Amino acid sequence: MENTDINSALSQDRPFYLTILFLVMKLGFFLYDIVTYIPFKIFANPAEKLEKSQRVKAEPVKKGDCTSPWKNVKSKEGLAKSPFDGIEDLGSNWDECVRRYSDHACMGTREVLKVHKEKQKNGKVFEKWEMGNYHWRSFQAVDKRVNLLASGLEELGQKEKSPVVIFADTREEWMTTALACFKMNYPVATVYATLGEEAVCYAINQVEAETIFTSESLMSKVKKAISNGAKVKNVIYFDSVDPESKGESVECDEPFTLLSFEQLLSKGSTKSIKPKAKKDDIAMIMYTSGTTGNPKGVLLSHQNIVAATAGQGACITLTTEDRYIGYLPLAHILEVCAEMVVFSKGVRIGYSSAQTLFDRAPKIKKGEHGDCFALKPTLMACVPAVMDRIFKAVVDEVNANNKFFRELFKVCYERKRSRYEDGYSSIILNKLIFQRIGKLLGGNIRQILSGGAPLSPETQRFMNICFCCPVVQGYGLTETCGGGTLADFNDLSTGTVGPPLTCCEILLEEWKEAGYSPKNDPPQGEILIGGPNVAIGYYKNDEKTKEDFVMRNGKRYFATGDVGEFRADGSLKIIDRKKDLLKLSHGEYISLGKVETNLLTNPLVDNVCVYGDSDKSYLVALVVANQKNVSSLAESNGAGDKDFEEMCKDEKVVEAVQKELASYASSKLEKAEIPKKIFLCAEPWTPASGLLTEALKLKRKNIEKAFRKELDELYK
The missing domain is CATH 2.30.38.10 (Luciferase; Domain 3)
Structure with missing residues (x-):
């Protein structure tokens, strides 16, 4: 930097x-460098570090x-094909992890002690959580639940090679379910927990799964999908994390079998199950978050995931003393592969969420500590x-x-x-x-x-x-x-x-x-x-x-x-x-992604979508304003007495932000790459609003459609 x-x-x-x-x-630093030059050469050897780097x-x-x-x-x-010699399917891969790390901690979930519901002036209700300690299961204990779950699904009539949908947030039960399915050769179809009803219906209907795992909080979307023709026979739900609201949202008189996760476990047998899948069998139908249109289901074989685990694991040095914090969506390939890698190294996973990750995370009650404080992870993916x-x-x-x-x-x-x-x-x-x-x-x-x-x-x-x-x-x-x-x-x-x-x-x-x-x-x-x-x-x-x-x-x-x-x-x-490349009227190609990546680091910007019309000679941008920093800028421009939405419409504020972004980007971008005009958005963009994917990428077409009027105004 x-x-x-x-x-x-x-x-x-x-x-x-x-x-x-x-x-x-x-001057003190300079003198320190002179005094420590020889000790550093002997003990730290910076030249060796540079050699390794290059x-x-x-x-x-x-x-x-x-x-x-x-x-x-x-x-x-x-090319590498497996982290363990001769193992090419995920069920056998898991069995080898259990054999090697049997008594080591494997999965941990943090207890939620109490959920406080704070009503805002605008009628919205914000949850603030009081949380306790992490509770751990060893590899052997997790494997016992995997076998119970696998045999329980078989008891329900689940057939080999028939897909099972997991539609839930990242948590211990998600991965336990996936491991059971991998053993039994049931392809796992992943659906993002933040997808809208239409996309959820589309994915469930396309895979024609008879069994779906979900969370209590998502039951309404599952019922809607079933009412729209999804032929689901079995719905298994993960209990609410709120100890006071368990079971509130699962009443059902629909024509399908409804079980809690614990009830399904009780149907199973602890007898160890031999993995049934072969390397070329489908392990996952992973629905991409989809920047345009309906999500696409990507067919991943057991060999695909095992090989990726081997390739990624070869780059990371870990021991059984390490701790990984799992909070990214397990419906995203990044989190699935990260967890498979750490399992293969005997590393424990403490489950979390973006809402509880830090002390200042949205769902952490003031004065309480976030999951990072409680877990003290040594490795995380972002x-x-x-x-x-x-x-x-x-x-x-x-x-x-x-x-x-x-x-x-x-x-x-x-x-x-x-x-x-x-x-x-x-x-x-x-x-x-x-x-x-x-x-x-x-x-x-x-x-x-x-x-x-x-x-x-x-x-x-x-x-x-x-x-x-x-x-x-x-x-x-x-x-x-x-x-x-x-x-x-x-x-x-x-x-x-x-x-x-x-x-x-x-x-x-x-x-x-x-x-x-x-x-x-x-x-x-x-x-x-x-x-x-x-x-x-x-x-x-x-x-x-x-x-x-x-x-x-x-x-x-x-x-x-x-x-x-x-x-x-x-x-x-x-x-x-390729898809982000835009040719402006003067014939110059502009990479929209490059411009956005540079502008995103400015403190005034929470998010940004750069737009260009091929018939015009300049770019424009939709900027999601950072409330704290833009409010401070507005105050210095005589607009501090307005509410935030009005601030974002104030011409002086917009002009001040535009000048700041142009100055900020001048050392990083060419003149033609810097947006000439901007529109400030007061409301944040989220996956729920349909403007971001579940991996927090821009849905350009949706954004352009939602802000069509504002984009046209910027080009007038």
Whole structure:
């Protein structure tokens, strides 16, 4: 992160006496460097760190021929297919985990002691939770429940290879159910818990499942789907987490069998069940969150998921002492693969949610602690939208302090950044300054994985420095079972998603129209991913399968639609997106995703959708305003006495935000890439409103439709 980036995020008023004080501090740092130069050379060896960071991680199969596929240097003997020798299905993979880690803690759920319901002035009711400790089950105890569940489903009449739908939030019961289905060869059809009624009906009807697992809170959507023709025979629900409302929403006189999760367990047998699936059987029908139209069901075989687990697990060093916090949607491939990897390493999973993750999370009662405080995880996975929120929360926290602390933070931040990029540690600064910030994530985080969308280099470096641990990006899609690339934890650079995983290879394909070619320097092109992790295709959609899954030189690849370039060390950088590329009237191509990624790090912005009309010469943007920071800006522009919705309509406020964003982006974007006009949105965008996917990506068509009038006004 450059100095201008941190300065643009933090307040910049510096009295003269502080300028003198911090010049003295910098002189002190210089003298410290001289004194510690030899000890660092001997004990920390920064040169060795830089060498590890810059080493070659992947290269073309045909040496020197960048038009040939690229492989990880560890894949010369062949692509990885399994974390355990000879195991190719998920049921056997789980059995091996149980055999190895039998008595170790496996899954943990935090007790909800009481739910307080606070009614707001506008009539909305907000829940605030009081929470207790995590309660743990060992691998052996979880396996007992897996066998009970598997035999219980068989008792209900579930047939082998018949799909089972899981429509619920991430929780221990979700994964326990999936493991039972994997053993019995029941394909798991995943449906996001935040999908609207129409999309839920579509997915349930398409898979024609007779059994569905859901949560008490989602029962109304399930009943609606059944009333619209879904032929569901068995509905199993997970109890409400609120101890005072269990069973309130499950009364039913419908013509289907209704059971609680515990009731289904009581129907089963503890006898160990031998896995029934073969490697090519369908393990999951994973419905993508869908940026346009109805969600697509991606067919993932047992081999696909096992291979992806092997590829991702080879990049991460973990022990049975580690703790992973599971809060991302299990209906998303990122969370499924992350949990499969940590199971294979004997790591415990503490379940959480975005609503209870931190002390200041929406459902945590004031004065109570979030799940990170209780669990103290050492590993977590994030999507960029969550990371951007953490970035802004830290900046807000720093700005809320006095001038001295703000300036101290800036000086220490820049000091650590420069040292980090040169391969040095900053033990004293970590203890004095950054350890306090690290407590936001529990204080024990060693590794943070980012995936699901591009993470801006500024946010990545900020997280790197403030949380005192590697923050690495990965790249993959549902169609590649989350497998594609993962950055090396020794890589000190930012902006890349790392080399190909050991389970796959990447081919760059020429895109003449935009000037991308593997023969360029550096090599560029559309990213095609091949290997045992590549999905079978789309469920009941042969046309789309033929379009996206292609043959090249006798090998099968998935054509991602993303454009990448390989660095000299074999790390991949995502530089464009075919569908996000817009040609303006002056003939210049603009990457909308690139513009949005850069603007998202500004403290005034909670979300942004950049729009362009090909007949016009400039871009416009819909900006979801950060209430706290935009209100502060409005006050300095004489509009602080208005309510937030009125503030966002005030011409002076809009103009001030526009100028701030233009100034902020000027060092990162070309002039044609900076939106010329903006519209401020007071209401946040959510999956429930239909404007974001469940992975928090923009639904461009829905946003354009919802704000058609405002976009037209911006171009007048």
